[in-house]
Amino acid sequence: SAVISQKPSRDICQRGTSLTIQCQVDSQVTMMFWYRQQPGQSLTLIATANQGSEATYESGFVIDKFPISRPNLTFSTLTVSNMSPEDSSIYLCSVAQGDGYTFGSGTRLTVV
Amino acid sequence: KQEVTQIPAALSVPEGENLVLNCSFTDSAIYNLQWFRQDPGKGLTSLLLIQSSQREQTSGRLNASLDKSSGRSTLYIAASQPGDSATYLCAVRGVTSGSARQLTFGSGTQLTVLP
Numbered sequence: 001s002a003v004i005s006q007k008p009s010r011d012i013c014q015r016g017t018s019l020t021i022q023c024q025v026d027s028q029v030t031m032m033f034w035y036r037q038q039p040g041q042s043l044t045l046i047a048t049a050n051q052g053s054e055a056t057y058e059s060g061f062v063i064d065k066f067p068i069s070r071p072n073l074t075f076s077t078l079t080v081s082n083m084s085p086e087d088s089s090i091y092l093c094s095v096a097q098g099d100g101y102t103f104g105s106g107t108r109l110t111v112v
Numbered sequence: 113k114q115e116v117t118q119i120p121a122a123l124s125v126p127e128g129e130n131l132v133l134n135c136s137f138t139d140s141a142i143y144n145l146q147w148f149r150q151d152p153g154k155g156l157t158s159l160l161l162i163q164s165s166q167r168e169q170t171s172g173r174l175n176a177s178l179d180k181s182s183g184r185s186t187l188y189i190a191a192s193q194p195g196d197s198a199t200y201l202c203a204v205r206g207v208t209s210g211s212a213r214q215l216t217f218g219s220g221t222q223l224t225v226l227p
Contacts (some may be wrong), residue, residue, distance in 0.1 A: 006155070033214075042201065042217040043156075092155055099161060100146050101203075101215060106155035 002027050002097050006104030013083055013111050020079045021107045023093035028073035033101075034066070037090040046091075049076045083111045114139045116204055118218035125192055126226050133187040133221045135202035140180050143205040147176050147187050150199045150220070159200075160187070164207075192225045199223070 005024045013019050023032065031050055035043040046066055047055040055068040069077045080087050088111045093104045115138045125131050135145070144163045148156040160169045160176040162185065168177040175188040185202060199222045203215040 010153070042219045043203075043215075045214060048214075090153065094156075099144055099163065099205075100158055101205075102158065103148075103156040106153070108153045 002029065002095055002102050004093060004095065004102060004104040006093055006107060008107055009105060010108040011110070013109065015084050015111055017083055018079055018081045019083065019109060020077050021091055021093075022077050023075070023104050025074045025095055029095040030073070031096060032070065032076045033094040033096075034068065034076075034078045035092045035094060035103075037092065037106075039088065043092065046078070080109065083109075085111045087111050114142075114204055114206055114216040116202060116216050116218040118200075118202060118221050120221060121219065122222040122224075124224040124226060127192060127194060129192050129225075130188070130190050131192055131223070133189070133200050133202075133223070135185040135187070135218055137183045137185075137204045137216070139204075139206070140183050141207050142180060143207045145176075145178055145185050146203045146205070146215070147174075147185075148201045148203065150201060152199075156201065189223075192223075194225045194227045196225050197223055 003026045007022045034046040037043050045058050046061045047057045049055045049068045049070040051070045051073050067079045091107045094101050117136045119134045142164050146161045147159040150156050162169050162178040173190040178185045199220045201220045203217045
């Protein structure tokens with residue numbers, strides 16, 4: 001199965017700044033998915049990233065706040081922009097693997 | 113819109129006990145259902161995947177069942193161990209266009225196995 005390397009594993013950031021999260025997959029995949037997990041909540045899909053086209057955002061998420069890059073079939077980044085304490089969450093990337101999904105190890109973000 | 117519910121939200125059991133975690137979903141038109149484990153502050157580890165045509169899947173001490181018509185799945189953990197302590201999430205994959213590759217997650221069951 002695919003192995004996803006996600007960085008950073010955690011970070012503490014000042015409000016108003018931005019953080020870029022990276023995911024590297026050890027095989028080529030068509031789509032990569034970015035999720036947010038707020039404290040005590042389940043996972044919510046932020047966007048789907050396709051190589052060579054703009055990401056598709058879910059309701060409630062906008063590109064200006066969560067810009068995504070997908071320069072090739074093995075790599076993607078998610079930026080959390082102009083952060084506020086409400087952005088404190090775990091962010092996860094995922095890829096479809098056969099009929100199931102594989103997830104990265106997550107980025108635990110705390111905004112102070 | 114698919115909704116996934118997991119009961120109980122939290123469960124604490126003594127070591128060695130067999131236990132069942134429940135997952136229910138509102139739309140039976142699913143492609144498959146996947147159980148995950150999440151340790152605190154970490155990512156998700158896939159445990160079992162059940163296709164919509166299957167009734168159950170087993171891996172070691174874990175057994176997952178699926179009753180698509182009633183919108184239910186259970187995860188059975190035999191002879192629980194303290195290392196099983198984690199949050200268990202079920203996720204349903206839809207079949208309709210636009211969501212064909214999307215997962216809908218339950219809110220999870222936080223399991224604590226006491227030594």
